[in-house]
Amino acid sequence: MPSNRFTQQYGPWAVVAGASEGIGAAFAHALAARGLNLVLVARRAPPLVALADELETQYKVSVQPLALDLGEPESVTELISVTSDREVGLLVWNAALSVMGPFLDQPLEAHQVELEVNVRSPMAAVHAFGNRMVARKRGGIILLSSLSGMQGTALVANYAATKAWNRVLAEGLWWELGKRGVDVLACVAGATDTPGYRANAPKPGTDGNVPVQSAGAVAAEALAALGKRPSIIAGRKNRVAAALLARLLPRRAAVRLMGHTMDRMYGEG
Numbered sequence: 001m002p003s004n005r006f007t008q009q010y011g012p013w014a015v016v017a018g019a020s021e022g023i024g025a026a027f028a029h030a031l032a033a034r035g036l037n038l039v040l041v042a043r044r045a046p047p048l049v050a051l052a053d054e055l056e057t058q059y060k061v062s063v064q065p066l067a068l069d070l071g072e073p074e075s076v077t078e079l080i081s082v083t084s085d086r087e088v089g090l091l092v093w094n095a096a097l098s099v100m101g102p103f104l105d106q107p108l109e110a111h112q113v114e115l116e117v118n119v120r121s122p123m124a125a126v127h128a129f130g131n132r133m134v135a136r137k138r139g140g141i142i143l144l145s146s147l148s149g150m151q152g153t154a155l156v157a158n159y160a161a162t163k164a165w166n167r168v169l170a171e172g173l174w175w176e177l178g179k180r181g182v183d184v185l186a187c188v189a190g191a192t193d194t195p196g197y198r199a200n201a202p203k204p205g206t207d208g209n210v211p212v213q214s215a216g217a218v219a220a221e222a223l224a225a226l227g228k229r230p231s232i233i234a235g236r237k238n239r240v241a242a243a244l245l246a247r248l249l250p251r252r253a254a255v256r257l258m259g260h261t262m263d264r265m266y267g268e269g
């Protein structure tokens with residue numbers, strides 16, 4: 001979509017939740033390059049401020065860094081209030097918490113914060129910004145999902161369930177809100193080279209031929225698909241793997257395969 005049509009449909013402001021690094025920062029770069037002003041949200045202020053300065057200088061757009069912990073229930077209320085005087089035409093919900101390890105070995109509180117960041121907060125944000133966009137009959141919403149959420153996935157069972165929620169919500173809203181002028185997309189990412197991925201890197205020598213994409217490639221594929229379809233799986237090899245798991249294998253075999261793979265890459269021993 002040419003830049004001026006893009007800003008008409010999705011401008012003048014975009015909110016990127018989880019914007020300071022990784023895929024979120026790649027979205028911020030791509031959106032600033034298309035001429036959108038940005039509200040960038042993450043917990044740590046210094047990387048947000050540095051990115052905001054860089055984007056303002058490079059692309060001559062306005063960028064507001066906003067340090068919020070999206071695991072705190074009131075944070076979305078604050079985000080909505082801070083942006084109440086802006087026309088937000090695009091929401092990218094990229095922030096996520098990924099609790100790794102056996103479900104029962106993690107404290108319940110960790111799983112609950114994961115639900116807050118990955119489900120409850122984006123639901124509140126989609127509801128508020130979605131209503132504002134529908135009133136203007138234009139806008140877009142992108143929710144980040146994961147290949148792990150295409151079926152149950154051991155060692156990230158709750159995270160995978162939250163990512164399934166994001167995909168299914170986005171697909172349902174693609175139809176509901178699409179009729180009212182607002183494009184909704186689930187971006188299903190596979191392994192992507194980000195600080196978050198590196199912090200939870202598989203054990204050396206166990207990742208076999210898992211394809212690892214760049215954050216920029218994931219953001220570019222998502223923006224190209226926005227307004228065209230309800231969801232996209234980023235990366236051709238990931239699309240092939242997802243088709244194999246979902247369409248060729250019985251569900252039990254697909255879940256077992258994921259379980260074996262996760263045990264090998266992240267399990268003990």
Ligand SMILES: NC(=O)c1ccc[n+]([C@@H]2O[C@H](COP(=O)([O-])OP(=O)(O)OC[C@H]3O[C@@H](n4cnc5c(N)ncnc54)[C@H](OP(=O)(O)O)[C@@H]3O)[C@@H](O)[C@H]2O)c1
Nearest residue numbers: 018020021022023042043044070096144146191192194196
């Ligand atoms: N990387 C992958 O391999 C991969 C695969 C599949 C799906 N995904 C999805 O892609 C998205 C981004 O992943 P990523 O690897 O780029 O993540 P990342 O490198 O860990 O970056 C996450 C971003 O979100 C912010 N963030 C995290 N928790 C937050 C909180 N409680 N409140 C506010 N901001 C928060 C982080 O900044 P602060 O730390 O400063 O808060 C950072 O800017 C996620 O939704 C993830 O589920 C990633």
